[in-house]
Amino acid sequence: MSSETKQILTTDGIPLEVSLKKAEKKNKIKAFLLVAPLLLFLFITYVFPIGEMFTRSVDDKMITNMLPKTFKAMEKWDGKELPPEEVFAGFYSDYKVLIENQTQGKLGQRLNKEKNGFNSITKKLMRQIKRNKIDESQSIKEQIMKVHKRWRDVEYWQAIKRTAPPYTMAKYLKGMDMYFAADGSIAQVDEDRRIHRILWLRTLEIALFVTIFCFLMGYPIAHLLATLPMKYSNLLMICVLLPFWTSLLVRTASWMILLQQQGVVNDFFVLIGLVADNNRPEMMYNKVGTYVAMTQILLPFMVLPLYSVMKTISPSLMRAGKSLGGTPFVAFWKVYFPLTIPGIGAGCLLVFILAIGYYITPALVGGASGTLISNQIAYHMKSTLDWSFASAMGLMLLSGVLVIYWIYNKLVGVDNIKLG
């Protein structure tokens, strides 16, 4: 920068450059202050709580806090053979404190999850301690080992040692049907008990197929809406927008009525002779119901982005393609279709994101074979109360969604989302 430009001064005698920078900064702060209330609100009530889900999902401090002396003594133990006297003594005094606080039951339950059979032997030990059967002047190791033969089994002590770290990834492994084996390595759950992997795959499968169905059904009507004269397309647009604005539960309810065994769809099939009256197919409480209802419910989210892209394509392009010798099919495939790809991307990603986290409709029409990962999260939140597992599963789902959201943002840009 030359010295002459620096000498341009404003009327106050401040160099122009400084003055402009100041004004720019002031404007930036002004703009930011307008966004700040919402940003702050969202961070406190939404973004941080989602972050907290992470701490909750890896948190395993309960046992760490319950058995401080045991874990202190275990630091010196190599974990291969039965632990030395100090570990037994540490465990004994920790356990006595728990009995005094009447929280020993929680320890038994938690250890039982780590290794089956813990609940009964901790209870047995508790009874011995309550009856003052343990003589503290003698070897505590010998006395505890006499309480039950499992206390002599090194695997049970290894299980206690595994619970020592205050953080654990066990919930995430459980979400993928894996667990920490006795020696600390990662092992697969038996094949007949791999329920979560089935759920993940089913969620992906249903989201994928719903997206494909929505695309196949949405593309033609978006094209029709974009090419029809305004007065007709406005009328037809209502068919897309009315379901869009109607309560999700109302739409799900109508599908429950339509798809039931005595419902209208089955009546129609009987009428045209497709199925026998006494052999009506079950269309609800299975995957069919989930597919049909979710496709209808998510279809507007496909049609609207496609429509807004198609609306901008000039009809003369197709005419030009045809006049240059392309058949209508070639003109469509080489000219029109490539121009609609941004709309296809936007619509498909939006539908996929919404479908992958769907909860209400699968829960009502899905039955056992139509439930998705969201239903499993809700189940653990409400029924088993295993909130840390629900958090872990939620975050696994969220990370998948965020990847798609990131792609969507790169391809479409969030500020280009169109509504209505």
Next chain:
Amino acid sequence: MALPSYTETRYRIWHYFYVAICTFVFFFLIAPLFVIFPLSFNAEEFLVFSEGMKRLDPDAFSFRWYHEMVYGTKNPWGLAAKNSFIIAIFATIGSIILGTLAALGLSSRHMPYKGLIMAVLISPMIVPLIISGVAIFFFMAKVGLAATHTGIVLAHIILGTPFVVITVTATLSGFDHSVTRAASSLGSNPVNTFMKITLPLILPGVISGGLFAFVTSFDEVVVVLFLAGLENTTIPVQMWTGLREQLSPTILAVATCLIILSTLILVTAELLRRRSERLRGINR
């Protein structure tokens, strides 16, 4: 969609096939809503068309379930409707205020990190509701707002603001900023300029965003299921319980009312959209 007379037969066939597909899809979209109307007037207790209804026998139809919905003993719909409206109205007001302010800031060309901030503000719309529900529940439980109206209203503000942000930013994208500068140069203070100049111009966007926020709150069930106690039940929660437990035709009467409500909202939103496009000079 008349075809020119010189169209070849195969394209003619293809064209009719295309029209047939479109007809089917439109039917698929809209028909499920209409099955609810006649069934809500069913005189019987079952959710299927009775023989009498198929013969259009007037005795097979009645207002029985509407009567049940309004005057039924121990029925939850009155409380649910009251709660739904209170929660939705407050959530809409909150979403409009926070969302409009944020949209004003985001539309300024001086705004730093625009893309990143926009992505955060829109995220409640993208993150699966079940995850939002879990996170919001943990927060509300910690601050002692679970099972209160305030907690649900705050949760619905979170879910509703993205819609307001999107619609208002869209309206502001065609906004001529010289009018606000003109107002300031004529001595108007920023608040006055906003109330007298900016707000009237962006009002269609604000209202249609507000409608989205209202519908989102009015229709939201996943988060409410986590947050609500018996006192805070809303219409969607009642419908959810009803659909899971006993499928009574009263639900269809409620559903019919909801469809009428959504039709009204759709008409308002459409009128506003057209007005806003006219104001922004988009002629189609």
